[in-house]
Amino acid sequence: MADGKKRHRVLIVEDEDNIALALDYVLTREGYQHDRIANGAEALPMIRDTSPDLVLLDVMLPEVSGYEICQNVRMDPKLKDVKILMMTARGSAMERRKGLALGADGFIAKPFELKELRDEVRKLLEPDGEGAGGDA
Structure with a gap:
């Protein structure tokens, strides 16, 4: 970036392609670098390898649940700075x-409005209110 600000790195862990495409769209418009994996078993090794600033984490994933991934990330002191935004279609208060x-x-229920997602991502990555991109 020309202004010298760090570009935030986001990892999308989502097995539904249509939702991953929406996430990709929002993150690209906001100027975030991002990768996607669709399998829960691949999430933790990828998080450890890349130390993203934020993980957009689906709760229901093949092989390993988002809850297990979240718990494992929180138990690893090297990953203490990784933010996690969980996403689920079962958006109950208990979940x-x-x-x-x-x-x-953070926690967001699917289906979500793109603006709602963008606002949640900004809140976690830009706590000082400085957005990575322009207003969309």
């Missing part, structure tokens, strides 16, 4: 409490 109790920094 939310469970995710936050396991260490998630």
Whole structure:
């Protein structure tokens, strides 16, 4: 970036292609670098390898649940700065409490509005209110 600001790196862990495409769209417009994996078993090794600033983490994934991934990230001191935004189609208060109790920094119910997602991502990555991109 020309202004010398660090570009935030985001990892999308989502097995549904249509949702991953929407996430990709929002993150690209906001100027974030991002990768995507669709399998829960691949998430933790990828998080350890890349230390993203934020993980957009689906709760229901093949092989390993988002809850297990969240818990494992929080147990690893090297990953203490990684923010986690959990996403689920089962957006009940109980699901939310469970995710936050396991260490998630935020929780969003699917289907979500793109603006709602963008605002949540900005809140976690830009706590000082400085957005990575322009207003969309």
